[in-house]
Amino acid sequence: MKNRKYLYLLALLPFMVVAFMYEIIPLIMVVINSFQSDTGGGFTLENYKTVSGTLLYQMAITNSLKISLISAGIGILIAFLGARAVMNVHSRFRRVFMTILNMVSNFAGIPLAFAYMILLGNAGIIVQLGRTMGWDALANYNLYTSNGLAMVYVYFQIPLSTLLLIPAFNAVRKEWKEAAMLLGSGSTGFWLKVGIPVLMPSILDTFSILFANALAAYATVYAIMMNSISLLPIQIAGCFVGEVKIQRGLGGALSVTMMLIMVIMILLTNVISKRFQKGVVKK
Amino acid sequence: MKKHQTGSVIILLLILVWLLIPLAVTIIYSLFQNWTGIIPRGFSLKAYVEIFSDPAFLTALGRTVLICIIPILITILLVLLALFVTELFFPGLERIVQIICMIPYTIQGVILSVSILSMYVANKTFLGNRLVMLIGAYCIIILPYIYQGIRNGMRAVNMPVLIEAAEMLGSSRIYAYFRIIVPNIISSVIVSSLLAVGIIFGDYVLVRNLDGSAFQNIQIYLYQAMKSDSMKSSAVFVVIMAVTFAISAVVLKTDAADVNPDKRRTAEYRNMR
Numbered sequence: 001m002k003n004r005k006y007l008y009l010l011a012l013l014p015f016m017v018v019a020f021m022y023e024i025i026p027l028i029m030v031v032i033n034s035f036q037s038d039t040g041g042g043f044t045l046e047n048y049k050t051v052s053g054t055l056l057y058q059m060a061i062t063n064s065l066k067i068s069l070i071s072a073g074i075g076i077l078i079a080f081l082g083a084r085a086v087m088n089v090h091s092r093f094r095r096v097f098m099t100i101l102n103m104v105s106n107f108a109g110i111p112l113a114f115a116y117m118i119l120l121g122n123a124g125i126i127v128q129l130g131r132t133m134g135w136d137a138l139a140n141y142n143l144y145t146s147n148g149l150a151m152v153y154v155y156f157q158i159p160l161s162t163l164l165l166i167p168a169f170n171a172v173r174k175e176w177k178e179a180a181m182l183l184g185s186g187s188t189g190f191w192l193k194v195g196i197p198v199l200m201p202s203i204l205d206t207f208s209i210l211f212a213n214a215l216a217a218y219a220t221v222y223a224i225m226m227n228s229i230s231l232l233p234i235q236i237a238g239c240f241v242g243e244v245k246i247q248r249g250l251g252g253a254l255s256v257t258m259m260l261i262m263v264i265m266i267l268l269t270n271v272i273s274k275r276f277q278k279g280v281v282k283k
Numbered sequence: 284m285k286k287h288q289t290g291s292v293i294i295l296l297l298i299l300v301w302l303l304i305p306l307a308v309t310i311i312y313s314l315f316q317n318w319t320g321i322i323p324r325g326f327s328l329k330a331y332v333e334i335f336s337d338p339a340f341l342t343a344l345g346r347t348v349l350i351c352i353i354p355i356l357i358t359i360l361l362v363l364l365a366l367f368v369t370e371l372f373f374p375g376l377e378r379i380v381q382i383i384c385m386i387p388y389t390i391q392g393v394i395l396s397v398s399i400l401s402m403y404v405a406n407k408t409f410l411g412n413r414l415v416m417l418i419g420a421y422c423i424i425i426l427p428y429i430y431q432g433i434r435n436g437m438r439a440v441n442m443p444v445l446i447e448a449a450e451m452l453g454s455s456r457i458y459a460y461f462r463i464i465v466p467n468i469i470s471s472v473i474v475s476s477l478l479a480v481g482i483i484f485g486d487y488v489l490v491r492n493l494d495g496s497a498f499q500n501i502q503i504y505l506y507q508a509m510k511s512d513s514m515k516s517s518a519v520f521v522v523i524m525a526v527t528f529a530i531s532a533v534v535l536k537t538d539a540a541d542v543n544p545d546k547r548r549t550a551e552y553r554n555m556r
Contacts, residue, residue: 008372015365019383022419026398082298085291104302106527110487110502111520115305216391219487233393240397248401255394
């Protein structure tokens with residue numbers, strides 16, 4: 001009987017084989033490769049030196065950080081306004097709004113890039129509209145710069161961030177607001193001193209998800225910019241695809257850098273978030 | 284309070300307009316032959332007729348459907364077998380299975396694809412076949428959704444009690460699991476499969492990195508059409524978005540009572556970039 005029980009472990013085998021072949025070992029190999037030279041030889045930090053010492057890769061890191069921080073920041077801001085507004089409206093309108101958000105949250109990648117090129121590309125509909133109307137800000141809009149691109153990032157951050165923040169707003173009780181009002185605080189005062197601090201852990205969590213989301217975005221950027229902007233995912237893919245010789249070491253080091261940035265962001269938001277939770281408990 | 288509501292409605296409407304403009308403009312674009320001024324002119328369904336009579340488009344569509352089905356079937360089978368072992372015989376291993384299933388949430392399409400590529404590209408056996416690599420990668424990317432779907436389903440039907448009852452009535456555990464539990468959780472399996480279809484359908488990163496343009500799925504088709512003919516590609520766009528929205532509508536409808544739909548959707552979202 002006992003032996004038969006262990007026989008059942010065989011049923012776990014296919015799962016483990018696939019998981020190890022396509023998930024665990026490839027990921028471990030990326031880390032190992034990053035410490036090995038592409039020309040052969042043993043352990044080396046050469047790849048990391050290349051990453052930190054080459055202007056192209058420095059730019060990839062700063063550009064990626066910049067666009068992720070900006071788009072996550074704007075995304076959070078709009079999500080905050082949106083989620084707060086959702087709490088105030090009629091439940092039927094709320095449902096319509098949430099359904100549309102859910103649908104649009106699947107609008108990403110190549111189709112999104114294409115829609116933005118139709119809209120804001122060089123001969124885009126809105127750009128033309130701006131020209132005819134004489135609105136310079138629209139007429140001179142350039143999608144193919146990092147600032148122009150940030151708009152597309154903001155677009156895909158909004159449905160995600162709003163959907164993530166809405167549940168948190170349920171925790172902000174009406175009674176608190178009424179109490180604050182009775183004590184003479186205005187709406188702004190309430191949000192600054194009570195609402196936002198209470199929501200802070202959720203806001204930070206959402207922020208780190210948005211950050212990761214933007215950091216890893218690849219299809220959308222690639223479709224719009226090809227390789228003409230230096231971003232981490234683009235450089236990583238560039239090391240493996242389309243080159244005559246695959247640069248395992250360098251690509252590995254870039255991948256590890258990207259994963260590290262993500263981990264640091266998660267740790268950072270966790271630490272700050274703990275502070276806020278402590279503060280709430282103390283009060 | 285009334286004034287408050289008006290303000291909120293305006294904010295939400297602004298967000299909706301912002302989100303829907305790119306969709307609406309591209310749909311209109313696909314229906315008119317000439318849109319250089321402010322008002323589009325020359326209504327025509329020409330672009331749709333053109334793509335649906337283009338064999339390359341139809342093959343791309345067929346390929347996409349095929350590449351959706353295979354990894355999903357494989358992953359469902361793997362997860363069902365794995366959970367069969369951990370739920371009934373080795374609960375201690377459950378944690379390991381869970382961690383393995385959740386890792387793909389956090390690793391990104393780019394990193395997963397290049398790591399698989401660099402490992403198998405020089406392999407001379409069938410493992411070096413690009414399509415095999417792609418199927419392997421898809422199995423991993425959809426793992427979290429399939430796992431959570433099946434797991435939630437099992438919780439909802441109260442599996443231990445059902446198995447116990449079946450055993451008391453004289454059936455074996457294997458029989459009870461595959462003939463009683465699995466049919467009972469089939470609806471959650473379907474919902475998670477649909478989520479997985481959505482992911483693979485929207486994928487460009489994995490297919491591009493692992494197969495170049497050799498395996499022309501619908502996203503690659505759109506990407507290539509985009510450079511030459513924007514009316515045709517906006518029709519392709521409309522077809523892709525219609526399928527995507529149809530899938531998510533079905534998921535939303537059947538998934539309304541799900542325990543933690545937000546979390547699932549978050550990750551889905553992330554992998555699609």
